[in-house]
Amino acid sequence: xxxxxxxTSHLVKPIKYYIxxxxxxxxxxxxxxxxxxxxxxxxxxxxxxxxxxxxxNGLSAEDDEVKCMTMEEFIKNSHFPESxxxxxxxxxxxxxxxxxxxxxxxxxxxxxxxxVFKDSSSFIKKCLDYSEENFFGQSEDITESNMSExxxxxxxxxxxxxxxxxxxxxxxxxxxxxxxxxxxxxxETVHEENFSINEVSDSxxxxxxxLNVGKIIKNYEEVPLNDDIMKHLNREYREMLDxxxxxxxxxxxxxxxxxxxxxIKVLEEIILGYEQNENSVKGLGGDFTFKQxxxxxxxFRHLVQEMNRNRHIRDVLKRLGKGNVSVEKQDKSKVAxxxxxxxxxxxxxxxxxxxxxxELLNLEDENLKYLFYAKYLENSLLTYEIKGKDEVEKNEVExxxxxxxxxxxxxxxxxxxxxxxxxxxxxLVLSIIKILRNENRELYVILFGAKGxxxxxxxxxxxxxxxxxxxxxxxxxxxxxxxxPLKRGIEIISExxxxxxxxxxxxxxxxxxxxxxxxxxxxxxxERLDFKIYTVICDADRVEKDFSDGxxxx
Numbered sequence: 001x002x003x004x005x006x007x008t009s010h011l012v013k014p015i016k017y018y019i020x021x022x023x024x025x026x027x028x029x030x031x032x033x034x035x036x037x038x039x040x041x042x043x044x045x046x047x048x049x050x051x052x053x054x055x056x057n058g059l060s061a062e063d064d065e066v067k068c069m070t071m072e073e074f075i076k077n078s079h080f081p082e083s084x085x086x087x088x089x090x091x092x093x094x095x096x097x098x099x100x101x102x103x104x105x106x107x108x109x110x111x112x113x114x115x116v117f118k119d120s121s122s123f124i125k126k127c128l129d130y131s132e133e134n135f136f137g138q139s140e141d142i143t144e145s146n147m148s149e150x151x152x153x154x155x156x157x158x159x160x161x162x163x164x165x166x167x168x169x170x171x172x173x174x175x176x177x178x179x180x181x182x183x184x185x186x187x188e189t190v191h192e193e194n195f196s197i198n199e200v201s202d203s204x205x206x207x208x209x210x211l212n213v214g215k216i217i218k219n220y221e222e223v224p225l226n227d228d229i230m231k232h233l234n235r236e237y238r239e240m241l242d243x244x245x246x247x248x249x250x251x252x253x254x255x256x257x258x259x260x261x262x263x264i265k266v267l268e269e270i271i272l273g274y275e276q277n278e279n280s281v282k283g284l285g286g287d288f289t290f291k292q293x294x295x296x297x298x299x300f301r302h303l304v305q306e307m308n309r310n311r312h313i314r315d316v317l318k319r320l321g322k323g324n325v326s327v328e329k330q331d332k333s334k335v336a337x338x339x340x341x342x343x344x345x346x347x348x349x350x351x352x353x354x355x356x357x358x359e360l361l362n363l364e365d366e367n368l369k370y371l372f373y374a375k376y377l378e379n380s381l382l383t384y385e386i387k388g389k390d391e392v393e394k395n396e397v398e399x400x401x402x403x404x405x406x407x408x409x410x411x412x413x414x415x416x417x418x419x420x421x422x423x424x425x426x427x428l429v430l431s432i433i434k435i436l437r438n439e440n441r442e443l444y445v446i447l448f449g450a451k452g453x454x455x456x457x458x459x460x461x462x463x464x465x466x467x468x469x470x471x472x473x474x475x476x477x478x479x480x481x482x483x484x485p486l487k488r489g490i491e492i493i494s495e496x497x498x499x500x501x502x503x504x505x506x507x508x509x510x511x512x513x514x515x516x517x518x519x520x521x522x523x524x525x526x527e528r529l530d531f532k533i534y535t536v537i538c539d540a541d542r543v544e545k546d547f548s549d550g551x552x553x554x
Contacts, residue, residue, distance in 0.1 A: 011216050011219055011220060011236065012216075012236050012239060012240050012243075012263060013038050013083075014216070015213070015216070015259060015260065015263065016038075016240075016243055017038070017082075017083055019247065019252065019256055019260070020085075020167070020168050021082070021168060023247075023250070023251070023252050023253070023256065024167055024168065024247070024250065024252075025092070025167055026167060026168050026169065026170035026171075026172075027086050027088055027092045027093040027167045027168075027169065027170055028086075028093060028169070028170050028173075029045040029086045029093050029169060030045070030047075030093045030094065030095035031045065031046060031047040031095050031096075031097055031100045032044065032045070032046075032094070032095050032096030032097055032098070032099040032100040032161070033045045033086050033087050033088075033093045033094055033095065033096075034086070034087040034099075034124055034128075034153075034157050034161070034163065035051060035074075035084055035085065035086055035087075035169065036084070036085055036120075036124075036150065036153070037078045037079070037080060037081070037083050037084050037085070038080060038083040038085075039078070039079040039080045039083065040079065040120075041053070041074065041077065041078040041079070041084070041120070042120040042121060042124055042153075043074060043103075043120065043124070044099060044100060044102075044103035044124060044127050045071075045086075045100070046068070046100040046103055046104050047100065049070055049071050049072075050068055050069070050070060050071070051068070051069060051070075051071055051074045052066060052067070052068050052103040052104060052106065052107055053066075053067060053069070053074065053120055053123075054066050054067065054111055054117055054119075054120050054123050055067060064110070064111045064112055064114065065108060065109060065110050065111055066106040066107055066108060066109045066111065066117075066123065067107070068104075068107045071174065072174060075171070075174055081171065082168070082171065083168070084168065084169040084171075085166040085167065085168060085169070086166065086167055086168070086169050087157050087161060087163035087166060088163060088164075088165045088166060088167045089162055089163065089164055089165060090164075090165065092167070093167070094161050094162060094163055096131055096133075096160075096161045098130045098131045098132060099127050099128055099130060099131050099160075099161065101130065102126070102127040102129075102130035103124075103127045106123070106126075106127070119149065121149045121150060121152070121153045122149075124153055124157075125152075125153055125156050128156050128157060128160040128161065129160075131160040131161055133159075133160055133161060133162065134159060134160070135158065135159055135160070135161075135162045136158065136159045137159075147235060147238060148235045148239070151235065151238060151239060151242075154166065154242075164246070165246055166246070213259055213262070213263075216263070217262070217263065217266050220233070220263075220266055220267065220270060220290070221266070221270070221289060221290045221291045222289045222290075222291055223289060223290075224287035224288065224289055225270070225274050225281065225287060225288060225289060225290065225293075226287045229287075230271070230274055233267060233270060233271060234271060236267060237264065237267040237268065237271060240260065240263055240264050240267065241264055243260065244257075244260050244261065244264060247260070269290070270290045273290055273293050273294070274290070274293070276301070277293050277300065277301055279304070280300060280301045280304035280305070281293075288466060292466040295466065295470060296466060296469045296470065297473075300469050302423060303423070303426050303427045303430050303469070303472075304427075304430065346382055346383070346384060346385060347382075347383060347385045348379065348380045348381065348382060348383065349379050349380075349381060349383045350379035350380075350381060351381075351383050352381070354383040354384045354385075355381050355382070355383050356381075356382045356383065356384070358382065359381050359382055405441070405501030405502055405503065406436075406441050406442035406443060406444070406498065406499050406501065406502040407432060407436065407441070407442075407443050407444070407502055407503055407504075407505055408443075408444045408446070408489045408492055408493065408499065408502050408503070408504045408505070409429055409432065409443065409444070409445045409446065409504075409505045409507060410446045410448060410482075410485035410486065410489055410504060410505065410506045410507065411425055411426075411429060411445060411446065411447050411448070411472075411507045412425070412448060412449075412480060412506075412507060412508035412509065412510075413447050413448065413449055413474070413475035413476050413477075414448075414449045414450065414476055414477065414478060414479060414480040415476075415477040415478055415479070416480065416509055416510060417475075417508070417509050417538070418475075418477065420538075421509040421538040422475065422538070424538045424554055425507045425508075425509075425536070425538045426472045428507060428536060428538075428554065429445060429468075429472060429507070430465075430468070430469070430472070432505075433459060433465055433468050434465070436459075437459075437465065442458070442459070442498050442499065442502075443458075443459040444456065444457070444458050444459070444489075444492055444496075444499060444502070445457050445459065445468070445471065445472075446485045446488055446489060447471075447472075447474055447475065447476070448476070448480075448481070448482075448484055448485040449475075449476025449477070449478050449479065449480065449481070450476065450478040450479040450480065450481050451479075451481040451483075451484055452481075452484060453476050453478070453481070453484070454484055454485055454488060455471075455474060456488065457471045480508070480510065482506070482508075482512050482513065482514050483514050483515070483518050485506075486504070486506075486514070486518075486522065486533075489504045490522075490525050490529070493529050493531055494525075494529060500529075501531075502531060503531050503532045503533070503534065504531060504532070504533045504534070505533075505534050505535075505536065506533060506534070506535045506536070506548065507535075507536045507538065508535065508536070508537065508538065509537065509538045510537075512535055512547065512548065514547060519547055522547055523547075532549040532550075533547060533548050533549055534548060534549060534550045534551075534552065535548040535550070535551045535552070536551075536552050536553075536554055537551060537552070537553045537554070538553075538554055
């Protein structure tokens with residue numbers, strides 16, 4: 001059985017299990033000890049090789065109840081029996097007869113549909129309430145949002161029984177389980193790069209190499225971040241921090257402690273990085289990994305801030321792309337304009353003020369009133385249709401515009417664009433990327449400077465937005481030549497089928513001057529390929545149409 005490294009099984013669990021199994025003591029539970037597994041099983045040990053727990057695998061009356069079973073049965077039912085932890089202190093397993101007595105009283109209690117206990121954690125917390133101890137002065141249950149159910153259980157056990165440590169259960173007396181543990185070690189050979197383990201014995205080195213710490217950290221940095229994942233990572237961070245405090249006073253080799261510290265620091269960086277970029281990430285509507293956020297840097301946040309701040313940017317977006325116009329024939333006759341509040345006919349709606357009297361009759365009948373409510377919710381009540389004198393007559397043909405076309409952006413990154421103009425220009429492009437991605441439209445971006453200087457990238461549909469942000473970091477700092485990007489834009493529209501209905505957007509800070517000869521060629525190509533050119537002027541007052549179909553200043 002390989003140690004899985006995934007968010008579903010918690011990335012820190014392999015590290016914790018390795019340290020607990022190699023360097024920490026194993027204990028035998030005492031009466032009232034809490035026992036839990038990393039993979040769901042939990043219960044209260046009541047002595048004489050018995051444990052009280054609840055079945056969480058079904059909703060049937062006969063299965064879902066508080067049960068007493070032998071430790072052998074409990075171990076065999078555990079998914080990963082070698083990871084059974086026992087509530088302990090520095091001396092070993094903790095005894096609490098009050099908790100054991102409470103658990104024993106619950107034996108046989110039905111828990112149908114989990115109305116009494118939501119899970120085994122809630123059952124154990126209920127048993128802990130019977131302890132009269134209050135070690136750390138917490139009189140109420142902790143309900144921190146960044147703690148898992150297990151974390152909350154451990155906090156309560158700490159307060160009610162003094163469980164400041166959790167040691168693995170010693171399974172040597174259960175030969176059937178102990179013999180299997182050696183067979184469940186991962187076959188993967190893994191390592192931590194540039195990591196010294198000279199303080200560890202040869203046998204421990206072999207166990208150490210079974211942990212791929214680098215892979216765990218890589219997984220942390222490459223998981224897409226959103227609110228749900230961040231909630232999980234906050235819990236992992238809290239869990240790892242508590243674990244560090246638990247083992248820091250024990251005789252654990254420094255290289256192993258450094259692993260724990262390293263993972264804590266990585267989680268801290270991810271949490272802080274997400275908090276700093278949370279508004280930007282949500283503003284773009286995507287899930288970014290921590291690795292991507294690092295690659296994009298502070299410029300990403302500045303771009304999104306400018307994108308959201310500048311109201312002129314959306315005005316630009318409304319003008320871009322040609323719609324595919326489809327005509328649908330409607331079986332509707334023309335109706336002449338009529339006077340205000342004149343009765344036109346009867347239709348179905350949810351407008352109670354215009355409801356027919358016959359619909360009110362349904363409310364009088366006890367059996368039909370639910371029909372009335374259903375029709376109301378479905379906007380299907382029979383109502384009078386009223387027309388006002390200023391309403392437009394109905395047409396036989398209704399045009400529906402949908403699916404605007406792709407866009408080719410020519411972005412000026414010459415020396416004069418440096419600073420605010422380039423920031424606004426890139427924010428505009430980022431806004432376009434966001435909207436086009438949501439609409440599954442294609443975008444082609446050409447960065448240009450002086451004559452012959454240009455770089456390009458094609459972004460189609462769900463293309464990774466981080467790729468675009470990294471591309472937008474590039475720029476030229478020389479002169480400005482507008483003919484080079486326009487020629488390339490025409491080639492793209494002419495040669496690439498997906499860009500046949502594209503418009504060109506020129507984003508610059510200056511007048512778009514081109515030669516008379518190229519202006520004539522451009523006019524011919526616009527007519528032949530049926531595209532328009534819009535110019536966006538960034539942070540400048542010079543507005544000259546020249547070859548553009550429209551000019552906007554942002």
